[in-house]
Amino acid sequence: GRRPYPSDLSHRAIADRDYRLALRAIWRKRFASALERSVWSRLAECESNGRWHIDADFDGGLQFHPDTWSSYRPDSYPAYAYQATPGQQIRVARRVLADQTWNAWPACSAALGLR
DSSP: OOOOOHHHHHHHHHHHHHHHHHHHHHHIIIIIHHHHHHHHHHHHHHHHTTOTTOOSSSBTTTTBOHHHHHHHSOTTSOSSGGGSOHHHHHHHHHHHHHHHGGGGSHHHHHHTTOO
16 A cells, blocks of 8 residues: 655644544533533522522522522513523523622532632
């Protein structure tokens, strides 16, 4: 058989690098959101024993104060966190996190090592 030319090897190296970059992008897209969900799930477990539809002084799995929920939720979301899906609560929590950091959940974020 023929020996590969140096240019063949460099093309293979580029292709291998591109393949690795593509795999990394796919991994991030598929698994990063799962990892993020697990952080929110752990926080909900700490805040409300994982009860996403709890209706109390603080609502939902992530224990939103009604005023906080009202301030950060999109208009299309339910009026109270306990009426929202876990995914909706997480999306609102990301907005709260961007504005208030993990301090919005002081005890549990500290207990989970998030701050």
